[in-house]
Amino acid sequence: MMELTRKGEYAIRGIVYLAGKPIDKVCLLSDIAAAVDxxxxxxAKIFQQFSKIGLVKSFRGTGGGFLLxxxxxxxxxxxxxxxxxxxxxxxxxxxxxxxxxxxGFCKVHPVWKRVQGEVRSxxxxxxxxxxxxxxx
Amino acid sequence: MMELTRKGEYAIRGIVYLAGKPIDKVCLLSDIAAAVDxxxxxxAKIFQQFSKIGLVKSFRGTGGGFLLxxxxxxxxxxxxxxxxxxxxxxxxxxxxxxxxxxxGFCKVHPVWKRVQGEVRSxxxxxxxxxxxxxxx
DNA sequence: AACTAAAAAGACTATATGTATCCTTTTAGG
DNA sequence: CCTAAAAGGATACATATAGTCTTTTTAGTT
Numbered sequence: 252m253m254e255l256t257r258k259g260e261y262a263i264r265g266i267v268y269l270a271g272k273p274i275d276k277v278c279l280l281s282d283i284a285a286a287v288d289x290x291x292x293x294x295a296k297i298f299q300q301f302s303k304i305g306l307v308k309s310f311r312g313t314g315g316g317f318l319l320x321x322x323x324x325x326x327x328x329x330x331x332x333x334x335x336x337x338x339x340x341x342x343x344x345x346x347x348x349x350x351x352x353x354x355g356f357c358k359v360h361p362v363w364k365r366v367q368g369e370v371r372s373x374x375x376x377x378x379x380x381x382x383x384x385x386x387x
Numbered sequence: 388m389m390e391l392t393r394k395g396e397y398a399i400r401g402i403v404y405l406a407g408k409p410i411d412k413v414c415l416l417s418d419i420a421a422a423v424d425x426x427x428x429x430x431a432k433i434f435q436q437f438s439k440i441g442l443v444k445s446f447r448g449t450g451g452g453f454l455l456x457x458x459x460x461x462x463x464x465x466x467x468x469x470x471x472x473x474x475x476x477x478x479x480x481x482x483x484x485x486x487x488x489x490x491g492f493c494k495v496h497p498v499w500k501r502v503q504g505e506v507r508s509x510x511x512x513x514x515x516x517x518x519x520x521x522x523x
Numbered sequence: 524a525a526c527t528a529a530a531a532a533g534a535c536t537a538t539a540t541g542t543a544t545c546c547t548t549t550t551a552g553g
Numbered sequence: 554c555c556t557a558a559a560a561g562g563a564t565a566c567a568t569a570t571a572g573t574c575t576t577t578t579t580a581g582t583t
Binding site for chain 2: 556557558559560561
């Protein structure tokens with residue numbers, strides 16, 4: 252249960268790869284896909300999502316490709332995961348307004364809130380910088 | 388992402404209902420299902436799983452039904468969830484032996500381990516007793 | 524202007540998972 | 554032996570996941 256999908260896994264691999272490159276190095280999608288072992292067409296969809304919210308910058312045409320949208324130390328794993336997987340929702344009942352007609356008397360609700368908080372907190376505490384294999 | 392399935396949700400509702408009944412009160416599946424608003428055939432499957440691992444005791448035939456397998460204060464939410472959803476696996480890479488051929492150099496791995504630990508810890512810290520609406 | 528490189532966008536397919544339902548079998552009591 | 558109730562197995566349908574293919578847009582090059 253609670254498993255990250257391939258999409259999320261691939262998203263992380265792809266953007267961590269970008270984060271490990273020089274900040275001004277425009278990378279081809281095809282190169283990224285080959286480097287992190289992800290189907291290029293699938294990674295394209297993922298990077299389109301990233302691009303829309305500014306996590307990466309994209310350039311079309313000859314000499315085009317992708318750059319990281321912000322400095323790696325300013326992008327958290329939580330942002331990356333939520334960008335492609337949507338919000339961290341351990342149970343429907345934690346969305347607001349509560350979808351659960353049982354809230355009010357359901358004692359499980361606060362537990363899921365806590366789970367959500369812990370997961371978000373762990374992921375928000377990790378930046379792309381820490382995930383690259385670059386020293387210094 | 389990371390959403391509990393209906394099965395998990397129903398499982399919790401069903402067993403919490405049982406936990407709120409007197410310890411020796413044999414409950415009919417049909418009554419439980421009606422009380423917690425879950426399709427009876429679906430709940431049957433769930434309780435079969437519970438029964439196999441002793442979370443509930445089942446009795447067949449006339450006068451049959453279900454009892455909680457242990458005292459409510461000795462059953463955690465983690466056990467209930469894992470009974471029907473399987474282990475808490477935020478990413479494939481946390482299963483042992485690691486399924487991820489990238490472990491060893493992948494810096495994300497320990498993060499997922501931490502997520503897994505936090506979620507398990509929250510769920511393990513809640514017992515069925517605390518989830519019933521019974522006072523005292 | 525024409526050609527080429529590269530990402531964006533949209534339609535489409537296959538497989539797996541989730542959400543059940545139905546039918547038959549087993550077990551137990553009256 | 555009849556009835557009540559859970560167990561087990563097969564099946565059906567919907568949705569989500571995982572991925573592909575084709576066309577369009579954008580931008581640099583010749």
